[in-house]
Amino acid sequence: MAMATRLPSHLPYLRAVVSGDCEILHDAQATSFRTYLARWSDIDLQTPGAIVLPRSEEDCVKIVQWATRLSIPFVPRSGGRSRWSTIGREGIILDLSHYAGVRVDAERQTATLIGGVRTKEVGRRLAESGLFTALGNGNSVGAIPYFLNGGNSITSALIGYGADQILSARIVTAAGELIEVSEENHPDLLFALRGAGQFFGLVTQLTIRAHPLSLLRKQQGLVWIGGFVFPLTRAAEVVTVAKQIADDPEHLTVGLAMIIKPPPNRIPSIIISVRYLGDEDPELVFKALHELEPVAKMGSDVPIQDAGDINDALGAEGGFKRLGQVGLRDFNTEGFMQSIRIWEKLVDECPDAINSSFNLMWSSRPVKPPAWDSAMAVHDIRFWQFNIIWHTDPQNREKVDAYNDECIAFVRGPDESQYIDFQNATRSGPIQYRYPGEARLAKLRELKEEWDPQGVFTGQLLD
Ligand SMILES: Cc1cc2nc3c(=O)[nH]c(=O)nc-3n(C[C@H](O)[C@H](O)[C@H](O)COP(=O)(O)OP(=O)(O)OC[C@H]3O[C@@H](n4cnc5c(N)ncnc54)[C@H](O)[C@@H]3O)c2cc1C
Structure with missing residues (x-):
C-alpha cells in the first residue's frame, strides 16, 4: 500500500524527463484512461496508477529508467490481448499504442x-x-x-x-x-x-x-478456409473422420474439432473448422467430411493476410475470456468425447458461457524446426487442446475455470512430467519449459538471473 501513495508524487518527474508528446494518463475516471485500460479479457483486470503512452524509443528508455530507479513496478502493453498486461495502483502500464x-x-x-x-x-x-x-x-x-x-x-x-x-x-x-x-x-x-x-x-x-x-496455395498466397457443421450427437463418427484427416501428412491441413453452440441457432454442434495450404481441390481433400453430409458447410480461398478476419468477434475487448492451450501427444479421441460431457455441464450450469468452446487442434504435419536452439521447444507437437473460455457473469468465474481445468486435466492425464503448455496462451510458471528437458529451463533461469534478477519483467524463471 505504501507504493500506491508513492506513485503520484513521482509522476511530475516522469513528465519532466519524457517528451511533450508522451501522454501520461492518471485520472482513472477519464474517458481516455478507460479507453486505454480496456482489455480483451476482464479476468483479474486491475486499475494502474497511470497509463503512459510514449511515441518514441527514447521515451520508452526513459520510462524504464525512471521506473527502475524509483522501484515503480510497470508492465508493457502492446495489443492488450493477453491477461497479463495489467497492474494495480502501485504501478504503471507502459502502453505502446502510439509507438x-x-x-x-x-x-x-x-x-x-x-x-x-x-x-x-x-x-x-x-x-x-x-x-x-x-x-x-x-x-x-x-x-x-x-x-x-x-x-x-x-x-x-x-x-x-x-x-x-x-x-x-x-x-x-x-x-x-x-x-x-x-x-x-x-x-x-x-x-x-x-x-x-x-x-x-x-x-x-x-x-x-x-x-x-x-510458398502458399496456388502460389498466390492463399489459404482455403472451410467449416463443416454437425449436430453434437454425431460427434463420435465425425471425430473419427477428423482424426484420419489430421493423421494424413500428404495434405497440409490445420484444423479444429470444435464443441460449440454456434449462432444463430445455438444448437450444440461439432464444427470441423479447417485450413488447407496445398494446391489440390478441397472437395477431394475433405471428401470424407462431405460424405458425412454436414447440416451446413462453407469454404473459400482467402489471402493469408485476411485469414484471421473471421475471428474478429473473439478478439474484441470485454467479457471474461481466456485461452487454455496445452500440447497433446496424439489426437485424443477419448479425451475429446469426455470433453463434450464437461462442456455440456459448463454451458448448462453457466448459460453466460454460451460462447465458450472446447476444441482439439491439429496440424497434419509437424512444425518446421529452426536451425538453432532456442527457448521455443514444442516443434514436434501436432495436437493441442485449445479451449476458448468466454463468459460474462462474475458469479460464475470459479465454476467456469473449474470446468476448463477439469477438461485440461482429463485430456493430458496424470503424468505431470509430460505436460506441455503453450506460452502464448497459458502462463503457468516455469513448468511450461519442462518439456523437453531441464537443460533449457536451467539455461533460461541463469539468463534471467543475469539480465533481470529483480524480476522487473515478471518473476517468471526466478525461484
Ligand atoms: C483472439 C486471439 C487470437 C489469438 N491467436 C493466437 C494464435 O493464433 N497464435 C498464438 O500463438 N497466439 C495467439 N493468441 C495469443 C496471443 O499471441 C498472446 O496472448 C499475446 O501475448 C498477446 O499479445 P498482446 O500484445 O495482444 O497482449 P499484451 O497484453 O499487450 O501483451 C502480452 C504480454 O507481453 C508483454 N509485452 C507487451 N509488449 C511487450 C514488449 N514490447 N516487450 C516485452 N513484453 C511486452 C505484456 O506485459 C504481457 O505480459 C491469440 C489471442 C487472442 C486474444
Whole structure:
C-alpha cells in the first residue's frame, strides 16, 4: 500500500524527463484512461496508477529508467490481448499504442516490427511486398508479444513458429540500457527472446524473417478456409473422420474439432473448422467430411493476410475470456468425447458461457524446426487442446475455470512430467519449459538471473 501513495508524487518527474508528446494518463475516471485500460479479457483486470503512452524509443528508455530507479513496478502493453498486461495502483502500464509501425525490407525478406504494432498490420504490409510470415489468428493481437512467446500459426509446418522467425531485437533491459540483440550481439539473450522474450526486457523493435507468398496455395498466397457443421450427437463418427484427416501428412491441413453452440441457432454442434495450404481441390481433400453430409458447410480461398478476419468477434475487448492451450501427444479421441460431457455441464450450469468452446487442434504435419536452439521447444507437437473460455457473469468465474481445468486435466492425464503448455496462451510458471528437458529451463533461469534478477519483467524463471 505504501507504493500506491508513492506513485503520484513521482509522476511530475516522469513528465519532466519524457517528451511533450508522451501522454501520461492518471485520472482513472477519464474517458481516455478507460479507453486505454480496456482489455480483451476482464479476468483479474486491475486499475494502474497511470497509463503512459510514449511515441518514441527514447521515451520508452526513459520510462524504464525512471521506473527502475524509483522501484515503480510497470508492465508493457502492446495489443492488450493477453491477461497479463495489467497492474494495480502501485504501478504503471507502459502502453505502446502510439509507438507502433512496421518496416518491410522486401529485398532481404525481413520486417522490423515497432512497439505496439498489431499482427493484421504486419500481414497486410508484408503482402504488399509479396511476403508473409508466421502470424496468428487474432488480427488485434500485439505482434511483438506474439512472436516473443511462441507464435503458433496455420503456416507453422511450412516456416516454423513465430519465435523461429526472430532475427534480432532492440530491447530495454532491466538495467535501463537499450541494447541490440542478434547472433553477433548477446546471442544468449537471443536464445531467450525466441520463446521467452517477455521475461527479459522491453522489446522496442523486433526484426523477423518473411517468406514469399508463392510458398502458399496456388502460389498466390492463399489459404482455403472451410467449416463443416454437425449436430453434437454425431460427434463420435465425425471425430473419427477428423482424426484420419489430421493423421494424413500428404495434405497440409490445420484444423479444429470444435464443441460449440454456434449462432444463430445455438444448437450444440461439432464444427470441423479447417485450413488447407496445398494446391489440390478441397472437395477431394475433405471428401470424407462431405460424405458425412454436414447440416451446413462453407469454404473459400482467402489471402493469408485476411485469414484471421473471421475471428474478429473473439478478439474484441470485454467479457471474461481466456485461452487454455496445452500440447497433446496424439489426437485424443477419448479425451475429446469426455470433453463434450464437461462442456455440456459448463454451458448448462453457466448459460453466460454460451460462447465458450472446447476444441482439439491439429496440424497434419509437424512444425518446421529452426536451425538453432532456442527457448521455443514444442516443434514436434501436432495436437493441442485449445479451449476458448468466454463468459460474462462474475458469479460464475470459479465454476467456469473449474470446468476448463477439469477438461485440461482429463485430456493430458496424470503424468505431470509430460505436460506441455503453450506460452502464448497459458502462463503457468516455469513448468511450461519442462518439456523437453531441464537443460533449457536451467539455461533460461541463469539468463534471467543475469539480465533481470529483480524480476522487473515478471518473476517468471526466478525461484
Ligand atoms: C483472439 C486471439 C487470437 C489469438 N491467436 C493466437 C494464435 O493464433 N497464435 C498464438 O500463438 N497466439 C495467439 N493468441 C495469443 C496471443 O499471441 C498472446 O496472448 C499475446 O501475448 C498477446 O499479445 P498482446 O500484445 O495482444 O497482449 P499484451 O497484453 O499487450 O501483451 C502480452 C504480454 O507481453 C508483454 N509485452 C507487451 N509488449 C511487450 C514488449 N514490447 N516487450 C516485452 N513484453 C511486452 C505484456 O506485459 C504481457 O505480459 C491469440 C489471442 C487472442 C486474444
